[in-house]
Amino acid sequence: MSSPTRSLNLGILAHVDAGKTSLTERLLHAAGVIDAPGSVDEGNTRTDSLALERRRGITIKSAVVSFPLGPPEDLVTVNLIDTPGHPDFIAEVERALGVLDGAVLVVSAVEGVQAQTRILLRTLRRLGIPTLVFVNKIDRGGAQYARTLDQITRRLAPAAPAMGRVEAIGTRGARALPHGPGDAAFRRRLTEVLAEQDDELLAAYVSDAAVPYERLLAALAAQTRECLVHPVFFGSAVTGTGLPQLMDGIRTLLPSATEGDGELSGNVFKVERGGAGEKIAYVRMFSGSLRVRDRVPVGRDGAAHEGKVTAVEVFHEGAGERRSSVRSGEIAKVWGLGEVRIGDWVGAARKDSADQHFAPPTLETLVVPGAGTDRGALHLALAQLAEQDPLIGLRQDEVRGEVHLSLYGEVQKEVIQTTLAEEFGLDVAFRETTTICVERPLGVGYGYEKDLLPFLGTVGLRVEPAPPGSGVSFGLEVELGSMPYAFFKAVEETVYETLGQGLLGWRVLDCKVTMTHCGYWPRQSHSHATFDKSMSSTAGDFRLVTPLVLMDALREAGTRAEEPVHHFRLDLPADTLGPVLPLLGRLRAVPRPPDIRGAACTLEGEIPAASLHQLGQLLPGLTRGEGVVESAFAGYRPAAGEPPARTRTDHNPLNRKEYLLTVTRLR
Template structure:
């Protein structure tokens, strides 16, 4: 613990806890906080009194819905724990948490073993090269496995892993954990990612314990190797060893090199307050933030535009500390400008998402007509907390939402009822299709004296395909200032609103629209003329360009018995699957590929009957493809 006379800068680690649902993430968080004096009693998921699951819905359902931050101290190191949701419907929360982490703990259940969600998470962690320790939880539960589970981890998650602890009495209440010193097995596992250890094993002399310890630290830090620990979050076994290695093996993210440092950070979570205010969680990478300081955040809108939001810090609570927010730390703050998730201090990067966006679209309506307007406002407020909801108006007073699944829909309905007092009806979710321009189209209309339109405006528009993932870009070929600013704004806003519905009724994406002609007559022309004429011209240009309809796909993995391989692949092929690999053999084959998202549920339902219930299926949103004609 740092003393008042200790001049060393305290060290901060931001650690995420990730796992398949029910693996014990929240229980591990409670254990870590309790063992290090941050809370005076253990919270229980079953009792609904945990520290991080503080929402009524989370406590009633026993699942984590929103990322939460809590801190404890080990020596001169403060560890900020980010407890993330495990259910795949809340992947957006995990997406945002990954961006602010120095390292991660990936939990497995010693009873359930490697599950589908675990594999998706580890694949992402390995791609990011994020330092990650594996923690095998529930070793004291009946049915717990250790050696067999280690083989599964190497086969299904990563071959670059070695246990740093060993278990006696696994599967009983007397299970105990002890340190496992580095041995030949550790050296052989490290040799696959560390040239120095490989050379020592091949040419000699054999690596010493000190050599192995140094290589373990280096390879864990660069994300290429994963130490494995055993334990029990409820019983506390093995947790001390896990914490010791977290502090020893995971380095904090170094601050930037710019001097003097400007504030640079990311808002990764937003929580509503009882008075309507919003508390933002900001991870700072560089510089400092003080109370009452004025900040300017950069924001990427849903349509791709970059905007600025400025405000003064009205409250600043640094997690685990007091006073100024410094680089490497996290603070809960309120800002007069109203921050959103994803807002950034410093440069606005166009990074690729770690997970695919949601593909399930639903329409939401208020059960009582007088609550239609409050419902729209509530959904827009919730979309500020989770931008991937993409709330937008739909016909007949409904609101369209993008979601990941049915559980997220149920939680959203409960949130509207309990936090806003609104009873909402959700239409059955349907897979969301998208349109993209197939070519280039151009159209224009002149002012009324040419007797071709009733609008006092001249507009020419060209639409063409934009880069994949660009959303929508509006550009000018005309001279800026040729139109009053209000007319320019009317054209751009109407273009974006019009392209929410394309030629087939799906939203148009990845487009570039250029204003090629403009004109007005003062003082007759108004912004309403430009808002009225723009859809006419744009629709004509879009029809000339043509569009292609795209549907979302899921990447899938299916483990099937050898004698069922032919039947399974035949069924998946009939559902439109494209196979990317078939590996393994007796007794199990691993089949991988991509499948239209609208067929995933049918595949899940058919597989048990084809494999006597022995198949293991996992899928995740991957990308979209042009819609194939019916077979």
């Protein structure tokens, strides 16, 4: 079967419970892929395949499903990616964004625009992903047309023309009716929106000249693809009303995947394990073709390994179809790339690829094995979960045999606990969740070790602050030829590793480390030419002495603990500002002057990440349920009060005696 000439990789995104998965089911049904749409409540949807997803009625893992759209002469194969809506799984959404050609952002006609909705559209616009808005649940009690459209134009994007109207909204008989060329008010509104970016239309609008409807539709498609306009469609994923208009909008307004015949380039956005434990990579192809039996470079950041493709499966009308190759613009499941990780590039990386778009996880918890749980099996299982979700960070304490997990929230913790029990048969509990802080050096510090037995290596290091956001760098003030290169490399690698835990146990950010002194014992041998390791330096000597030197330098420089903070925006009734301000004070937030416009108030500022959840819980009670909080990671600021510390998971180079005893015993 020949491949279709056009494909579109489409993301469905929304705040939790807006109806993304139900919309996916309805689209598959309308396209003839499934006989009847599944139900989230009944747990029989196509994309929520995990048992936990079916039980909780939420999407946890991104899923891909395909359906055909349009007439045979202009057929588009849509690879639809259903993403999670809960903020705890924002990493899943992030990975999907990099492979999309377009998106549909779902808004509930009952709850309206919510905080997560605004964050998602802001990110989509920043990444240049053309986006349509679908207002779902028009058949539900409490659904509103004018209010929801007003929220979209005020809170999401001003250029968001409604493509239809609704009859009997808020009832089971609600119907979405499209505007057409004979609707003069719609044509004028559309001309007004499009004229903001089109001088010809502006001139016609000012002179009140008639504009051909086909000209308006062409301008709408062009501006939608440039992310200047976000057409709004109304409907119901449950009843199916409004779906034909949305599907026509997807086909005509969003861009197809760009086909490229250049060098091989594909991005891995998801990794799962097959029945035999083999890795299966989900790859979006940007250029070139990937064929079975091809040997291809796989990796990132300049570090690549070779993998051999053993099988390829593309998505076709709701099912997988084995093929001999996958071409540019398509998404496929690929077998054989044994060492593949999420974020890897197959072939060459795109020069315009974006880095992380969402906040790093700011919470951490200690994993407590249950009675009879094998720690080795637990470590292996957690490593596999982190492999599928690279923003789940593992921090292993080799001394105590403990594992610390970094994550986004309590729901994610519950999912990990259930997954370990159901998929790996491991019973675990978690300690209380804590906030992940960082450390920054305050000044310049020096460390130097000479003739420190049993280590045969001399090292001197200087630590100094670097500009915020610059990261950690390593440099030399000694001649590169003054000792073997492997010893320099050992020092550099150990510096980066050691800075994962500073004086207070937190990762050290933004500092420059310079090697100021070095010395080694050349290869020694006895009179009979027998090599004696005890008289000669090895890379291991430098790996073991460097933490002591680096911690001495950090002590002299001093460090400061900083906690993660979020930028927040509150939308609330102006008359509730009085009780909200004391709450912000108790939560250590730093608000800016409020922006009061009539009965509405907007308040922005910064708040510690540790207080954000509490703000979201308490705000509705102080604002009659009308207050909405939106937040985004904003970096770090000095922690207030007693500097927070974290238990070390290394051999504690801050305690020289303990460190020397431990590492000597391990040599």
